[in-house]
Amino acid sequence: MSETFLSECISILARTPVVLDTQLRDLPEPFITANEGPETWNPYDVMGHFIHCEKTDWVPRIEIILLHGEKKAFTPFDRFAQMRNSKEKTVAQLLDEFAALRKANIEKLAALYITAEKLVLAGTHPELGRVTLKQLIATWVAHDLDHLNQVNRVMAVRYKETVGPWVQYLSILREREPKIMN
Amino acid sequence: MSETFLSECISILARTPVVLDTQLRDLPEPFITANEGPETWNPYDVMGHFIHCEKTDWVPRIEIILLHGEKKAFTPFDRFAQMRNSKEKTVAQLLDEFAALRKANIEKLAALYITAEKLVLAGTHPELGRVTLKQLIATWVAHDLDHLNQVNRVMAVRYKETVGPWVQYLSILREREPKIMN
Numbered sequence: 001m002s003e004t005f006l007s008e009c010i011s012i013l014a015r016t017p018v019v020l021d022t023q024l025r026d027l028p029e030p031f032i033t034a035n036e037g038p039e040t041w042n043p044y045d046v047m048g049h050f051i052h053c054e055k056t057d058w059v060p061r062i063e064i065i066l067l068h069g070e071k072k073a074f075t076p077f078d079r080f081a082q083m084r085n086s087k088e089k090t091v092a093q094l095l096d097e098f099a100a101l102r103k104a105n106i107e108k109l110a111a112l113y114i115t116a117e118k119l120v121l122a123g124t125h126p127e128l129g130r131v132t133l134k135q136l137i138a139t140w141v142a143h144d145l146d147h148l149n150q151v152n153r154v155m156a157v158r159y160k161e162t163v164g165p166w167v168q169y170l171s172i173l174r175e176r177e178p179k180i181m182n
Numbered sequence: 183m184s185e186t187f188l189s190e191c192i193s194i195l196a197r198t199p200v201v202l203d204t205q206l207r208d209l210p211e212p213f214i215t216a217n218e219g220p221e222t223w224n225p226y227d228v229m230g231h232f233i234h235c236e237k238t239d240w241v242p243r244i245e246i247i248l249l250h251g252e253k254k255a256f257t258p259f260d261r262f263a264q265m266r267n268s269k270e271k272t273v274a275q276l277l278d279e280f281a282a283l284r285k286a287n288i289e290k291l292a293a294l295y296i297t298a299e300k301l302v303l304a305g306t307h308p309e310l311g312r313v314t315l316k317q318l319i320a321t322w323v324a325h326d327l328d329h330l331n332q333v334n335r336v337m338a339v340r341y342k343e344t345v346g347p348w349v350q351y352l353s354i355l356r357e358r359e360p361k362i363m364n
Contacts, residue, residue, distance in 0.1 A: 008210050015204055022200045028190045128347040135346035142345055145338040146354040149331045155194065156327040163324055164317035165310040172328035
């Protein structure tokens with residue numbers, strides 16, 4: 001069963017860089033730099049965030065759980081690192097870098113040979129407290145899909161006015177208001 | 183300017199079948215058949231919906247605007263046609279069919295040679311009333327992105343329980359409640 005869970009997770013994780021590449025490589029610039037307003041991310045920022053996560057978040061945290069269990073808390077994640085680290089890079093460079101990092105991390109994940117017993121091991125999240133290895137890996141997958149949605153949404157929002165009366169049929173253009181108010 | 187608008191739209195429209203193919207071909211079955219509850223669509227349904235739209239919605243409506251203007255209302259769209267039309271087909275067949283239809287429709291769109299003056303031409307939507315050609319084409323793009331988001335969301339929702347306390351950080355898993363209440 002852990003084998004099914006892991007292989008299903010990897011089936012999504014392995015696709016994410018390819019999906020992002022398909023969507024963003026050679027896309028007209030206005031889509032890459034569009035965002036949803038002040039302090040929101042554009043697709044360029046999202047690529048940098050994916051890269052920073054590959055370097056500092058998922059596999060390092062998996063390793064902390066396996067090596068230290070709950071005794072050593074994860075390093076807090078820096079949500080704004082990509083603003084400093086990727087500002088000189090092209091879209092193509094970021095896509096290539098993310099793909100290479102993800103490939104290497106999936107290989108590391110496979111090499112850790114995570115059995116069903118290991119999935120229930122726990123670590124300590126600096127804000128959330130006790131979290132399990134299985135929760136961490138499922139979050140990796142859901143986080144991928146979350147940011148793919150962010151990219152789609154940001155691109156769609158460029159046409160929010162242009163679609164005219166159709167806006168009421170397009171949930172991608174409607175559902176932000178409740179979230180902004182949160 | 184219409185040239186920029188159209189070529190930007192096509193840059194998204196042409197990618198959608200490739201994105202969907204990358205995400206869904208050979209994906210483990212549970213992701214294909216997962217949905218968000220009663221009367222919601224799974225990724226299989228979304229593929230059928232994309233196909234039905236290519237056949238009956240976007241280009242046929244563009245042609246109605248160009249040929250008849252506001253005098254002839256669009257044929258109402260059948261949101262459930264895919265439930266009847268695609269139930270015997272495999273995921274691979276649906277992906278191939280959508281890709282072929284989209285390719286042909288982009289070729290038709292290019293052959294219509296839509297200039298800036300034509301973009302302001304209007305037609306009659308059976309529910310929304312007067313809509314312009316530009317609004318229709320922008321809606322085609324936003325509708326693609328909307329259903330790509332639906333596919334991501336449905337896949338992520340499979341892990342809604344599994345992510346444990348991380349659920350509060352994942353907007354893809356949180357933002358449905360307000361919509362269901364609408």
